[in-house]
Amino acid sequence: MIKLKFTLNNLPRELIVPDNMRLLDLIRDELNLTGTKEGCSVGECGACTVLMNGKAVCSCMILACQVMDAELETIENAAQDKILKTLQDSFLKTGAVQCGFCTPGMIMSAKALLLENLQPSEDQIKTALEGNLCRCTGYVQIIEAVQLAAGIIHKDS
Amino acid sequence: MKVYKPDNLPDTLHLLSKLPGKKLLLAGGSDLNILIKQGKLSDEAIIFINHLPELHGVDICSTKLIIGATTTISEISGSAIIKEYCPYLSDSLIDFASPPIANFATLAGNIANSSPTADTVPLLLVLEAKLVLKSVTTTRIVPISEFYTGYKKTVLRDDEMIIAIEIPLNFACKYQPQYVKIGSRTALTIAKVALAFVKYEDNFRIAAGSLNEFPRRLYNVEEYLTIHPQNIDASELMDALKMDVTPISDFRSDKEYRLQVCFNYLQKFIESANTD
Numbered sequence: 001m002i003k004l005k006f007t008l009n010n011l012p013r014e015l016i017v018p019d020n021m022r023l024l025d026l027i028r029d030e031l032n033l034t035g036t037k038e039g040c041s042v043g044e045c046g047a048c049t050v051l052m053n054g055k056a057v058c059s060c061m062i063l064a065c066q067v068m069d070a071e072l073e074t075i076e077n078a079a080q081d082k083i084l085k086t087l088q089d090s091f092l093k094t095g096a097v098q099c100g101f102c103t104p105g106m107i108m109s110a111k112a113l114l115l116e117n118l119q120p121s122e123d124q125i126k127t128a129l130e131g132n133l134c135r136c137t138g139y140v141q142i143i144e145a146v147q148l149a150a151g152i153i154h155k156d157s
Numbered sequence: 158m159k160v161y162k163p164d165n166l167p168d169t170l171h172l173l174s175k176l177p178g179k180k181l182l183l184a185g186g187s188d189l190n191i192l193i194k195q196g197k198l199s200d201e202a203i204i205f206i207n208h209l210p211e212l213h214g215v216d217i218c219s220t221k222l223i224i225g226a227t228t229t230i231s232e233i234s235g236s237a238i239i240k241e242y243c244p245y246l247s248d249s250l251i252d253f254a255s256p257p258i259a260n261f262a263t264l265a266g267n268i269a270n271s272s273p274t275a276d277t278v279p280l281l282l283v284l285e286a287k288l289v290l291k292s293v294t295t296t297r298i299v300p301i302s303e304f305y306t307g308y309k310k311t312v313l314r315d316d317e318m319i320i321a322i323e324i325p326l327n328f329a330c331k332y333q334p335q336y337v338k339i340g341s342r343t344a345l346t347i348a349k350v351a352l353a354f355v356k357y358e359d360n361f362r363i364a365a366g367s368l369n370e371f372p373r374r375l376y377n378v379e380e381y382l383t384i385h386p387q388n389i390d391a392s393e394l395m396d397a398l399k400m401d402v403t404p405i406s407d408f409r410s411d412k413e414y415r416l417q418v419c420f421n422y423l424q425k426f427i428e429s430a431n432t433d
Binding site: 002019020022041042043044046049052055056057058060061062063065066068109112126127128130131132 | 158159160162183186187190191193194203205207208231251254255256257258260261344345
């Protein structure tokens with residue numbers, strides 16, 4: 001067991017977890033935040049993407065004990081965070097959500113991109129989202145959603 | 158499985174030397190954590206190193222670039238030093254996995270994991286990169302071409318770890334290696350074939366991944382091209398290539414495809430180098 005200290009969606013957290021627990025299981029099973037999804041479990045689908053210190057990471061490939069002192073952010077932070085909320089609205093507006101399973105991971109990867117670049121090109125969006133698979137939309141609407149959100153946030157900033 | 162989180166490098170080396178049984182170092186964990194989840198590791202001691210600042214970062218001195226063992230793929234591809242002195246290395250890492258993996262996977266981990274398809278190794282082979290291997294009592298510098306001895310086998314001793322990767326600057330700055338990775342798709346793919354190629358003066362350095370038990374230099378091809386700089390005979394070149402590679406058929410590709418694609422890119426790179 002290991003005693004962990006980190007912040008999750010801006011709130012400090014402390015808990016004791018098994019050595020071999022994945023970050024994904026910590027988020028879903030210990031903290032009951034089920035917005036983060038488990039797809040392939042081997043880093044190929046991106047459904048489990050969360051932000052760790054502002055960078056997108058696959059939470060299925062990281063152990064909980066690797067996040068000591070880190071700042072974590074999950075899709076649930078869309079309730080407070082302007083970038084996540086704008087992305088969420090843009091995904092709905094452009095029809096980028098069908099079954100919705102990939103959407104939390106897509107939005108977290110998109111936020112990581114927008115934290116670094118508020119005027120991304122289409123290619124930069126494709127690269128940022130290359131680790132996130134969507135089997136419904138064909139990606140066109142998802143790319144449009146990120147462009148729309150980037151435009152709104154850039155205008156407001 | 159028992160987990161250790163040493164406070165510094167000396168403590169890490171001490172653990173490596175004193176702990177009995179199999180020990181695995183975990184920096185990013187993009188390979189190891191999946192094995193842990195799948196229950197494939199049981200008795201191994203896992204030693205965390207990603208929190209050790211002395212193993213982290215990209216540095217430069219007059220003769221070489223030094224990449225610390227816990228530096229992530231994203232940090233290397235985004236490093237101003239790498240972009241200035243090795244821009245092609247930075248570009249090649251864009252094809253490594255996807256951002257949510259490259260953000261915590263490390264270069265040293267890709268090397269130490271010893272996959273035949275390790276994406277980063279062919280380019281490091283043509284740059285004649287060196288690995289700094291350290292134990293409590295020894296430090297040795299091993300050329301990456303001498304690191305692998307067989308499938309998933311390396312010269313790394315049980316009490317040693319890779320602490321840094323060194324890239325000699327004089328060659329890296331002067332020549333621009335070409336690199337290609339062929340997979341089933343462009344992004345987030347495992348290579349069927351990877352090829353790194355550079356011509357310098359009248360010589361060549363060429364290395365391939367996914368075509369042998371470990372990524373390796375194609376010395377017979379290099380020698381053939383040095384002896385026949387102009388009139389290259391395609392069948393003789395293919396014969397030389399066949400002496401260097403032993404492709405296999407598996408669920409990812411078949412051996413004929415791998416050999417032919419490697420040969421095609423080899424010809425393309427030679428043509429491009431000869432017209433420069």
